[in-house]
Amino acid sequence: MSERPGFARDVLTVLWKEWKELPLNAGDRGLVKGPLGILIVIGVFGVMLPLQAGRAWVDSPMALLVWGWVPILLVSNVVAQAFAGERERHTLETLLATRLSDRAILVGKVAASALYGWSVTIICLLLGLVSINVAHWDGRLLLYSPLTWVGAGILVPLVALLAANLGVLVSLRAGTVRQAQQTLGIVSMVIVFGLGYGVQVLPPSVRQVLASAVAGSATTVVVAAGALMAVANVLVLLIAMARFQRTRLILD
Amino acid sequence: MDWAIRTEGLTRHFGAIRAVDGLSLQVPRGCVFGFLGPNGSGKTTTLRLLLGLLDPTDGRAEVLGYDTRTQAGEIRARVGALLEHNGLYERLTAEDNLEFYGRIYRLSPEQRGERMEQLLTHLDLWERRRELVGDWSRGMKQKLAIARTLLHAPPLVFLDEPTAGLDPVASAALRDDIAGMARREGATVFLTTHNLPEAEKLCDLVGVIRQGRLLAVGSPGELRARASHPTLIVRGRGLEAGAEALRSRPEVADVALADGEMIVRLADDMEAAPLVSLLVSTGAQVEEVRKDTASLEDVFLALVQEVAE
Numbered sequence: 010m011s012e013r014p015g016f017a018r019d020v021l022t023v024l025w026k027e028w029k030e031l032p033l034n035a036g037d038r039g040l041v042k043g044p045l046g047i048l049i050v051i052g053v054f055g056v057m058l059p060l061q062a063g064r065a066w067v068d069s070p071m072a073l074l075v076w077g078w079v080p081i082l083l084v085s086n087v088v089a090q091a092f093a094g095e096r097e098r099h100t101l102e103t104l105l106a107t108r109l110s111d112r113a114i115l116v117g118k119v120a121a122s123a124l125y126g127w128s129v130t131i132i133c134l135l136l137g138l139v140s141i142n143v144a145h146w147d148g149r150l151l152l153y154s155p156l157t158w159v160g161a162g163i164l165v166p167l168v169a170l171l172a173a174n175l176g177v178l179v180s181l182r183a184g185t186v187r188q189a190q191q192t193l194g195i196v197s198m199v200i201v202f203g204l205g206y207g208v209q210v211l212p213p214s215v216r217q218v219l220a221s222a223v224a225g226s227a228t229t230v231v232v233a234a235g236a237l238m239a240v241a242n243v244l245v246l247l248i249a250m251a252r253f254q255r256t257r258l259i260l261d
Numbered sequence: 262m263d264w265a266i267r268t269e270g271l272t273r274h275f276g277a278i279r280a281v282d283g284l285s286l287q288v289p290r291g292c293v294f295g296f297l298g299p300n301g302s303g304k305t306t307t308l309r310l311l312l313g314l315l316d317p318t319d320g321r322a323e324v325l326g327y328d329t330r331t332q333a334g335e336i337r338a339r340v341g342a343l344l345e346h347n348g349l350y351e352r353l354t355a356e357d358n359l360e361f362y363g364r365i366y367r368l369s370p371e372q373r374g375e376r377m378e379q380l381l382t383h384l385d386l387w388e389r390r391r392e393l394v395g396d397w398s399r400g401m402k403q404k405l406a407i408a409r410t411l412l413h414a415p416p417l418v419f420l421d422e423p424t425a426g427l428d429p430v431a432s433a434a435l436r437d438d439i440a441g442m443a444r445r446e447g448a449t450v451f452l453t454t455h456n457l458p459e460a461e462k463l464c465d466l467v468g469v470i471r472q473g474r475l476l477a478v479g480s481p482g483e484l485r486a487r488a489s490h491p492t493l494i495v496r497g498r499g500l501e502a503g504a505e506a507l508r509s510r511p512e513v514a515d516v517a518l519a520d521g522e523m524i525v526r527l528a529d530d531m532e533a534a535p536l537v538s539l540l541v542s543t544g545a546q547v548e549e550v551r552k553d554t555a556s557l558e559d560v561f562l563a564l565v566q567e568v569a570e
Contacts, residue, residue, distance in 0.1 A: 103344055
């Protein structure tokens with residue numbers, strides 16, 4: 010047997026298998042099954058919505074919200090399969106009976122979902138730019154604002170990673186994929202509405218400080234949000250590692 | 262003796278249920294060991310304990326010299342396991358399934374290719390390696406799962422009910438494959454089953470488990486001899502006079518006559534020739550004599566019945 014750095018190689022092995030199954034997982038529970046589901050997402054966010062929105066697609070700072078939400082949509086569609094899918098299809102125990110370490114399995118599954126969410130979002134982002142330029146060409150290249158580029162560079166991978174970490178954590182204990190998807194949907198709603206409501210209940214003075222910070226330097230806000238998300242990612246991954254117990258996974 | 266598996270008082274409780282109860286067992290390297298027991302007798306739990314997937318409540322187990330509680334990773338790196346479910350990714354091709362497990366066990370691309378061809382050719386699956394496993398018959402899937410189990414040439418293989426749910430023809434073919442593979446690969450095989458004819462054909466050693474307790478261990482022949490008295494079945498004419506003569510012999514436990522046959526239960530495993538001579542001397546015309554021992558199934562049922570009582 011050949012010798013190469015162990016952990017990274019094991020993570021890549023899990024990632025390789027997950028990527029083989031990802032196109033199938035992407036449309037597994039929806040109306041559109043298989044890789045066609047991914048193509049439809051790319052068509053909607055890379056062509057249809059940019060054409061509907063027009064120039065605002067590249068000009069508006071609100072575009073950043075779309076690019077923050079797309080990876081969540083993509084990842085939550087596939088990550089529920091991570092463990093619940095293996096459990097449902099009776100492949101989990103055989104996988105756990107191999108030499109792979111707990112961490113390699115966990116990190117490989119998180120990485121596969123996060124990479125999928127990140128890469129498809131970037132494809133949509135770039136395709137959107139092409140669509141806008143083709144539809145609204147006036148001799149000058151239209152580009153996203155610097156804020157969108159910074160956001161896409163920092164927030165999209167971190168959002169995808171956080172969605173993947175949360176999804177894997179939920180999937181670890183879910184009996185079925187459907188149960189994992191439902192729990193994940195509830196968790197996402199709690200986070201989104203919680204953030205919205207949280208801002209509403211802040212004292213007016215604090216809200217004013219936040220508003221002026223956003224207006225003053227949106228880039229700083231993006232970087233700060235990125236830092237918070239990085240911390241959240243580490244915390245959720247640590248929780249998932251602590252909850253990854255082969256005995257419980259088998260007996261559950 | 263070089264043991265592949267050694268357990269001492271291995272015990273696992275699930276609440277009030279003792280799934281495995283004080284199991285002490287030794288399996289020598291290189292043998293095919295059959296672990297027999299009815300459904301729910303603790304076979305699968307034992308297998309999970311030996312793979313280090315469950316921790317024992319009490320006792321200890323060593324697999325290939327590694328402690329299951331503290332060195333489970335070492336064990337899992339060295340064994341192959343076909344568990345209750347075949348564990349195949351049905352939406353992937355056969356080739357991708359083996360590729361994944363080959364990568365897990367860190368076989369080089371050349372080794373993966375060679376082993377895949379070797380194993381799939383032996384199992385008549387090579388030509389179909391690019392098909393989705395989900396489209397295959399149950400028998401083909403089990404064969405592929407066995408190929409996956411043997412891919413990294415492990416010195417010890419666990420097979421949990423490998424022929425369960427297969428039709429008799431597919432079972433027989435798979436049994437031949439397992440026997441052939443075990444011989445070719447020189448691996449120790451730990452096989453759980455409740456298919457007794459299968460165990461009788463495949464196994465060098467068998468252990469019988471019931472309600473988590475090991476009832477007996479030995480070769481199928483030893484168990485048969487240990488659990489029942491051999492029987493002579495004699496066919497012919499004029500046997501009635503001989504029956505009385507045989508009953509007077511101390512080595513004969515019982516004699517019965519029915520439908521032109523005499524059934525002689527022997528007290529121990531003695532030679533049949535002196536008894537046949539005695540019969541002939543009483544005027545009996547003997548046409549056929551057959552010495553019968555209990556099948557493994559009879560032994561198993563007797564052991565299980567004993568515990569139930």
